[in-house]
Amino acid sequence: MQLSSCTTFIYKGGNPRMNTYFPENSLSKKIICVEDHVLPLCRIQVVLKAGNLLDISFDRAGLSSYTTELMRRSANGHSYIDLERALNQIGAKIKIFVDGDKTIFDLSVLKEYLTPALSIFTDIITKPDFSEIESDRLKRKWLANLENNREDDSFLVNRFFWRNLYGNHPYGFPTTGTEESISRFSPLHAMDWYKNNVYQENTLLGIAGDLSTEESISIYESVISKLPKNKFVSSEDSVLSQKFPVVPGCRVILVDKPERTQSQILVGQFGVGFSDPNWLPLHVGITAFGGTFTARLMREVRVKRGLSYGATAHATSPKGQGAIVMHAFPASEQTGETLELLLELHKELYEKGLTDEEISFAKNYLAESHAFQIQTAEQKLRFKTKLTLCGMPVSLVEKWPEQILALSNDTIKHVLSKYLSPKDLLITIVGTADLLQGQIRTISTLKNVPLKILPYTKDE
Amino acid sequence: MRHISTTHFYGSLSIKQYELSNGLQVLLLPEDGAPVVAYQTWFKVGSRNEKIGKSGIAHLFEHLMFNETKRLPAGTFDRTIEAAGGHTNAATWVDWTYYQNDIPSSKLELLVNLESQRMNELIVKLPQLTSEREVVLNERRFRVEDDIDGFLSEKLYELAFTTHPYRFPTIGSVDDICSITLEDTDEFYKTYYAPNNAIIVLAGNFSTDKALEWIETYYGILPSQPIPTFHGAKEPPQIAEKRNRYEKPVLSPKVIWGYKSPALSHPHHLSLDMLGDFLFGGPSSPIYSKLVLEKEIVSSLHYTLTPFADPGLFEISATIKPGYSIEEVESLLRKEIDDFKERLISGQELDKTKARFLTGFYKGLRTANQKATAIGHYFSILGDVTPLTQLPTLLKEVTPSQLQELAAHYLNPSQCSSVVALPLSTKEEILV
Numbered sequence: 001m002q003l004s005s006c007t008t009f010i011y012k013g014g015n016p017r018m019n020t021y022f023p024e025n026s027l028s029k030k031i032i033c034v035e036d037h038v039l040p041l042c043r044i045q046v047v048l049k050a051g052n053l054l055d056i057s058f059d060r061a062g063l064s065s066y067t068t069e070l071m072r073r074s075a076n077g078h079s080y081i082d083l084e085r086a087l088n089q090i091g092a093k094i095k096i097f098v099d100g101d102k103t104i105f106d107l108s109v110l111k112e113y114l115t116p117a118l119s120i121f122t123d124i125i126t127k128p129d130f131s132e133i134e135s136d137r138l139k140r141k142w143l144a145n146l147e148n149n150r151e152d153d154s155f156l157v158n159r160f161f162w163r164n165l166y167g168n169h170p171y172g173f174p175t176t177g178t179e180e181s182i183s184r185f186s187p188l189h190a191m192d193w194y195k196n197n198v199y200q201e202n203t204l205l206g207i208a209g210d211l212s213t214e215e216s217i218s219i220y221e222s223v224i225s226k227l228p229k230n231k232f233v234s235s236e237d238s239v240l241s242q243k244f245p246v247v248p249g250c251r252v253i254l255v256d257k258p259e260r261t262q263s264q265i266l267v268g269q270f271g272v273g274f275s276d277p278n279w280l281p282l283h284v285g286i287t288a289f290g291g292t293f294t295a296r297l298m299r300e301v302r303v304k305r306g307l308s309y310g311a312t313a314h315a316t317s318p319k320g321q322g323a324i325v326m327h328a329f330p331a332s333e334q335t336g337e338t339l340e341l342l343l344e345l346h347k348e349l350y351e352k353g354l355t356d357e358e359i360s361f362a363k364n365y366l367a368e369s370h371a372f373q374i375q376t377a378e379q380k381l382r383f384k385t386k387l388t389l390c391g392m393p394v395s396l397v398e399k400w401p402e403q404i405l406a407l408s409n410d411t412i413k414h415v416l417s418k419y420l421s422p423k424d425l426l427i428t429i430v431g432t433a434d435l436l437q438g439q440i441r442t443i444s445t446l447k448n449v450p451l452k453i454l455p456y457t458k459d460e
Numbered sequence: 461m462r463h464i465s466t467t468h469f470y471g472s473l474s475i476k477q478y479e480l481s482n483g484l485q486v487l488l489l490p491e492d493g494a495p496v497v498a499y500q501t502w503f504k505v506g507s508r509n510e511k512i513g514k515s516g517i518a519h520l521f522e523h524l525m526f527n528e529t530k531r532l533p534a535g536t537f538d539r540t541i542e543a544a545g546g547h548t549n550a551a552t553w554v555d556w557t558y559y560q561n562d563i564p565s566s567k568l569e570l571l572v573n574l575e576s577q578r579m580n581e582l583i584v585k586l587p588q589l590t591s592e593r594e595v596v597l598n599e600r601r602f603r604v605e606d607d608i609d610g611f612l613s614e615k616l617y618e619l620a621f622t623t624h625p626y627r628f629p630t631i632g633s634v635d636d637i638c639s640i641t642l643e644d645t646d647e648f649y650k651t652y653y654a655p656n657n658a659i660i661v662l663a664g665n666f667s668t669d670k671a672l673e674w675i676e677t678y679y680g681i682l683p684s685q686p687i688p689t690f691h692g693a694k695e696p697p698q699i700a701e702k703r704n705r706y707e708k709p710v711l712s713p714k715v716i717w718g719y720k721s722p723a724l725s726h727p728h729h730l731s732l733d734m735l736g737d738f739l740f741g742g743p744s745s746p747i748y749s750k751l752v753l754e755k756e757i758v759s760s761l762h763y764t765l766t767p768f769a770d771p772g773l774f775e776i777s778a779t780i781k782p783g784y785s786i787e788e789v790e791s792l793l794r795k796e797i798d799d800f801k802e803r804l805i806s807g808q809e810l811d812k813t814k815a816r817f818l819t820g821f822y823k824g825l826r827t828a829n830q831k832a833t834a835i836g837h838y839f840s841i842l843g844d845v846t847p848l849t850q851l852p853t854l855l856k857e858v859t860p861s862q863l864q865e866l867a868a869h870y871l872n873p874s875q876c877s878s879v880v881a882l883p884l885s886t887k888e889e890i891l892v
């Protein structure tokens with residue numbers, strides 16, 4: 001496969017070491033390559049345009065992760081240990097990342113060991129064995145990991161929050177499943193998933209580091225071209241396009257865990273997806289509110305009152321509908337006070353908005369700090385992959401600061417007032433119920449809201 | 461500004477060392493790349509320097525450094541950095557405290573100015589101390605009281621060290637944190653925050669001449685001061701195994717074993733780190749493979765080797781699977797270690813550890829911040845960056861027999877302290 005022509009794009013601002021190539025042929029939408037030859041490191045990513053959105057019901061939560069992890073664990077007649085020994089011998093690593101919108105098979109290796117690493121990588125993606133033995137081991141490992149993760153209060157508050165916000169939409173499902181769903185999976189499920197989702201048209205190749213365009217094309221030919229071709233059918237469209245109506249009224253989910261000296265609090269609601277024209281102004285507005293150390297939220301919660309080690313807010317950015325979330329973690333006895341303050345600040349943001357100074361500050365901060373988001377070849381690749389998967393032009397990587405600075409303050413204020421909904425929030429708290437229930441009920445706006453207490457050891 | 465040395469790092473990059481007349485050390489790593497810089501100030505003071513009854517002061521003081529100075533109103537420092545598109549943070553550990561800033565290159569002079577003010581003109585008032593004390597207590601709850609790994613780590617060091625200050629937690633005990641006064645923080649600042657106790661590390665895209673000019677302008681006028689010599693008691697040799705256990709609301713038992721290990725400066729340190737990686741570093745490592753994959757008696761197994769100025773610990777941590785006892789796991793772990801002491805591994809087996817280390821070395825140098833942090837850590841503890849820059853060469857020289865000798869020397873039960881967290885309902889026998 002030859003290049004008819006190619007475009008070299010140098011990062012504006014003078015990063016001459018990093019070149020991004022866009023081959024002018026049918027591969028232009030299939031390969032993203034960001035060269036950087038200073039360090040002898042290579043990063044190769046096969047991106048499936050399919051993530052756990054395909055775990056279409058809660059009893060299948062984790063199937064996408066299970067399938068891709070099982071691919072990782074045996075391939076072309078080699079067991080997990082065989083593959084690991086071969087990778088370790090050359091200092092290479094293969095990891096799988098799954099989120100709602102995509103699955104990434106990620107290989108990192110020193111340049112001198114690229115060939116043997118690529119051979120293993122190709123086998124995992126194109127010749128998985130779906131071994132029964134490895135499946136059983138994987139399931140046991142995951143069940144043990146899940147138990148370990150329940151020791152982590154941050155993990156718990158996120159798990160319960162997203163499940164309750166998105167309900168039966170896969171965005172809210174735990175990526176690595178539940179005790180019930182994991183126990184049901186079998187290699188047959190995985191083979192079925194593989195057949196339906198792993199084919200050429202559904203993949204993208206991402207390259208970062210000490211590799212040239214020619215090498216990228218060669219990798220495409222040796223890996224992606226070996227996958228079956230299929231008529232691309234987006235199985236996600238109906239799920240992605242689903243919009244979530246505001247659930248009227250506030251709800252409180254209290255995840256009960258014994259002997260907590262501190263609570264983890266997430267307060268949130270729906271927002272918009274990354275490709276929605278309102279996402280960027282919403283992102284700027286929420287950054288002004290709670291996205292930096294000197295933003296209003298941190299100032300009020302931590303600096304003035306010392307209530308929490310951290311207090312932040314952000315707008316998530318999936319392909320489908322996103323969310324706006326606040327986070328704080330106060331001492332148990334100050335949970336009520338902190339939660340009440342978060343709700344007041346959210347309401348004040350909705351009713352009175354941001355000052356022009358706050359907005360200008362956030363715009364400038366995001367524009368100026370963009371250089372850190374794309375400092376390395378891998379970071380640049382990540383951003384470009386995100387843009388590509390959302391159907392947005394990759395040129396936005398360099399134009400991102402301009403886009404931010406071009407937003408008017410009125411637009412940002414308008415978007416905030418359009419999407420914020422202080423009367424319709426989901427509140428999730430991990431803490432010791434006996435210490436917290438009374439505190440929550442003293443908050444006037446929460447006196448009569450539904451309060452569900454759940455054990456931390458089980459998913460609903 | 462006196463040029464001390466230039467040390468080749470990798471590729472076309474070299475670290476240039478300078479010194480001001482007031483003793484301030486400056487390490488520069490210029491490179492063509494993204495238009496950003498990482499500017500860090502490393503103070504050679506950590507929790508090891510704290511007085512009895514005032515544990516946590518180094519860390520609490522780190523929090524107070526983000527407030528006002530004689531020329532900067534409260535909150536201005538952070539706001540100014542963020543207005544410039546930068547990030548600022550800090551960390552305290554046993555041997556150092558460092559302040560890191562990542563900022564667009566065009567704002568470097570601004571940053572040098574601000575940082576020089578913090579070193580000499582900080583003002584701390586009671587409301588700030590009170591507020592930050594609450595923040596630190598919350599941080600302690602987050603990292604220790606509600607975090608089982610943090611809790612066990614604190615208990616391990618309390619057990620393993622009897623006289624050395626490493627036995628005290630860097631975050632401090634609740635009582636000590638609450639006892640710290642304005643006078644304490646004032647004394648701490650005046651004692652340790654001086655140019656002759658500091659190292660500036662600057663990495664990224666900048667002009668060396670300009671950087672030196674600005675550093676000389678803003679720091680050159682700061683006076684040096686006498687820095688107390690560290691008088692922390694030397695830890696006596698451990699001669700017998702030590703154990704403690706705790707009942708906690710955990711779902712599975714957790715354990716950390718800590719073997720006495722050498723300081724970062726010791727010739728054994730790198731090899732011992734490689735030994736840890738060889739035995740525990742991943743699915744194909746023999747002990748990981750045996751305990752996690754083959755026998756499946758632990759669900760997680762990790763090692764870490766402390767990179768301290770004084771001897772520290774080689775830690776192995778594990779989560780035990782239901783149905784297995786600590787005794788069983790420990791017995792199997794020790795058998796595997798003993799087997800390793802008897803069996804000389806091949807050069808090819810060791811090569812995989814070398815390959816992993818080399819990959820990890822390069823991965824740890826991708827951003828300006830990572831480079832600056834690596835340089836700052838090594839220089840603040842060793843006064844020398846060559847153990848870092850020479851790492852790719854040094855690791856090639858390690859031999860299988862060296863690893864075997866190190867296992868025999870360091871991984872002995874008499875050198876081991878262990879702490880265990882058992883689920884509240886456990887009726888397991890106490891090990892003695």
